[in-house]
Amino acid sequence: MKNHTRLTILLLSAGLLAGCAKQAEEKKPGGPAAAIITVTQAQARDVPITERAVGDADSATAPKVGAEVAGRIVRIRAEIGDAVQKGQVLAEIDASDYASDAKKQEAQAATQQRLTERYRDLAAKGFISPTQLESAEAQNVAAYEQNVRAAKNLVRTRIVAPVTGRIEQRLVSEGDWIELGKPVFQIATSAALRVRLPFPESTASRIQPGQRVLLSTPTAPGKTVEGKIAQLRPQVGGTSRSFDAIVEVKNPGDWKPGASVDGEVVVETHANAVTVPEISVVLRPAGAVVYVVADGKAQQRIVKTGSKNNGLVEILEGIAAGETVALDGAGFLTDKAAVTVKDANAQKKP
Numbered sequence: 001m002k003n004h005t006r007l008t009i010l011l012l013s014a015g016l017l018a019g020c021a022k023q024a025e026e027k028k029p030g031g032p033a034a035a036i037i038t039v040t041q042a043q044a045r046d047v048p049i050t051e052r053a054v055g056d057a058d059s060a061t062a063p064k065v066g067a068e069v070a071g072r073i074v075r076i077r078a079e080i081g082d083a084v085q086k087g088q089v090l091a092e093i094d095a096s097d098y099a100s101d102a103k104k105q106e107a108q109a110a111t112q113q114r115l116t117e118r119y120r121d122l123a124a125k126g127f128i129s130p131t132q133l134e135s136a137e138a139q140n141v142a143a144y145e146q147n148v149r150a151a152k153n154l155v156r157t158r159i160v161a162p163v164t165g166r167i168e169q170r171l172v173s174e175g176d177w178i179e180l181g182k183p184v185f186q187i188a189t190s191a192a193l194r195v196r197l198p199f200p201e202s203t204a205s206r207i208q209p210g211q212r213v214l215l216s217t218p219t220a221p222g223k224t225v226e227g228k229i230a231q232l233r234p235q236v237g238g239t240s241r242s243f244d245a246i247v248e249v250k251n252p253g254d255w256k257p258g259a260s261v262d263g264e265v266v267v268e269t270h271a272n273a274v275t276v277p278e279i280s281v282v283l284r285p286a287g288a289v290v291y292v293v294a295d296g297k298a299q300q301r302i303v304k305t306g307s308k309n310n311g312l313v314e315i316l317e318g319i320a321a322g323e324t325v326a327l328d329g330a331g332f333l334t335d336k337a338a339v340t341v342k343d344a345n346a347q348k349k350p
């Protein structure tokens with residue numbers, strides 16, 4: 001009897017265990033959850049291949065301001081580094097002699113004008129010959145020209161800036177005697193800029209005059225200026241064959257002479273190259289891979305990459321243009337992993 005009872009208990013226990021195992025099996029999930037990702041398409045586009053350098057910008061023009069009359073400097077009104085506007089007074093020459101001469105010439109011109117008018121009246125009445133009138137007219141013209149010249153010389157005692165820019169050099173001091181034409185200031189203008197980009201000799205065969213250059217500067221973030229290499233110059237004092245690429249561009253308005261400049265010289269262009277965003281390229285033990293998405297699965301493709309430009313990577317081998325590739329979440333995928341594609345614009349919608 002005891003044995004029969006024990007057997008019954010064992011059979012009941014086995015049935016309960018089998019039922020629990022069946023329930024556990026029914027509750028067991030069918031596999032790992034699908035990874036949530038966003039996707040994009042590999043695109044064919046022209047990819048510029050560039051050589052990059054950090055240089056500096058300076059004024060492309062720096063005219064020297066010369067004295068237009070001789071005299072002694074009595075006042076300096078601008079110093080090195082000052083920003084000046086076209087027409088601004090930079091220095092003054094002693095004007096006392098020029099003021100006296102201007103006043104004298106003005107009086108003589110007025111006297112000669114009255115005399116000429118009288119001669120015209122006399123000639124009309126036949127009291128003087130035409131030759132005498134012509135002589136009076138000629139003297140009147142000469143007196144007028146001398147008056148104008150004296151007035152201009154008086155104005156020229158005020159040395160003014162011929163252009164807008166900044167004072168780069170001051171070549172005289174108060175009390176100096178200067179002759180006609182002697183340089184007084186040098187002004188660096190900002191309307192045109194000369195950019196110097198230094199390159200090592202290893203790039204000499206790739207960089208040539210006429211190549212397109214993309215320029216940017218920290219003083220004007222977010223703005224790119226395009227120019228061309230005007231010339232190549234050996235670096236002064238260099239012992240190697242390093243050189244400077246010189247690019248001349250118009251100032252877009254807010255670039256400052258003396259600022260550092262980032263330059264990218266476009267040495268060649270790969271036409272219709274396959275590109276994907278940088279975050280789509282993932283490093284795995286097998287190398288660089290891109291996950292191509294199709295039918296809810298991620299297929300691992302080993303790729304050969306080329307140049308990088310503006311957040312894109314050139315794909316030389318491994319995928320074709322138009323294929324759908326993983327974007328956000330690519331770094332968490334494995335080959336043949338199940339994926340759920342999320343609309344990348346969904347969060348942007350109101």
